Amino acid sequence: MSEASLLQQLIESLRCLPGVGPKSATRMAFHILEHDRDGGRRLAGVLEQAVARIGHCSQCRTLTEHETCRLCANPQRDAGQLCVVENPTDVMALEQATGYSGLYFVLGGRLSPLDGVGPRELGMEQLRECLAGGTVKELILATTTTVEGEATAHYVAELAGGYAMQVTRIAHGVPLGGELEYVDSGTLAHAFAGRQRLIGDER
């Protein structure tokens, strides 16, 4: 115990980080102790604060240290659009990539009854109340295209069916710049079946 313990504890603790095995953890521990104690001290402080203070937004359920997140608290955002995503990282990705100016709702996962994740765990009741409020004109479903993601999107669409609003789903297909021969067959089949009219009458 005694001697190696604190260093060993540090190496062990670093392994809570995703993708960090024994070798990386050892390298990280020695790097901090030998070259970047200031960084280590700062990380320890911020991490402690973050774990203690960051919770979920009372409106959209994303991660925030406040009662409501920056997006929900911003009166400039269009409350008429609500985008349903699985995780807080999805919010970040959409904010960086798109010019979307509406609000979000973070489920925190996808329906997966076998893993014990049902409508209650995903805050569906809260989402229903939000939709019942009547301000949402367009509900955008941005869950993943996995089986569970599609099931979740379907569940949310049914939930929205009872209220007067447009429900849309983000487009799935061949990625920009993707060569057809390298795109997986599922995506290609999906893109082909979902082809869109360019010229000619509707219907």
Added chain:
Amino acid sequence: MSEASLLQQLIESLRCLPGVGPKSATRMAFHILEHDRDGGRRLAGVLEQAVARIGHCSQCRTLTEHETCRLCANPQRDAGQLCVVENPTDVMALEQATGYSGLYFVLGGRLSPLDGVGPRELGMEQLRECLAGGTVKELILATTTTVEGEATAHYVAELAGGYAMQVTRIAHGVPLGGELEYVDSGTLAHAFAGRQRLIGDER
């Protein structure tokens, strides 16, 4: 500022870890906050303790939270052998791989005058005092085979020249199981030049 700040600070702080860029840091931050707050809390505590309390062993200069490290404090270790290495990680590697039962001396780097690393930074004066003590019978040089590592080994060997002791260098050559065709030419030339007699008279 306000909202994203603590999360952004966490992502920024995680980047002090070696090999962690913006994407990994984001993934780590969300993983801790969403799936492993206990691990994050423990890491924060241990990291703070480690940075504050882990220092260098007064005898061998390796990392330890005590005045002298576990190896130096162990009377079972043979004080007649002293192995000179560059970093605390080297001590760990040798301890795991070999049955060596002597002591170590950690330089904390290698001679590199252009980077401002001279004999003083590597604790050569402390090493000289240790060698002058007279208990060391064999000095084992285990610095790396880089130009600076060789220069450092040479410097230490000269230092030891003034005292009655054997000075050895760990063997360098083809790694175990290494196919000759895939070994780099420098290593192969070194291994060939340093070939050892199996049968026949010495000289």
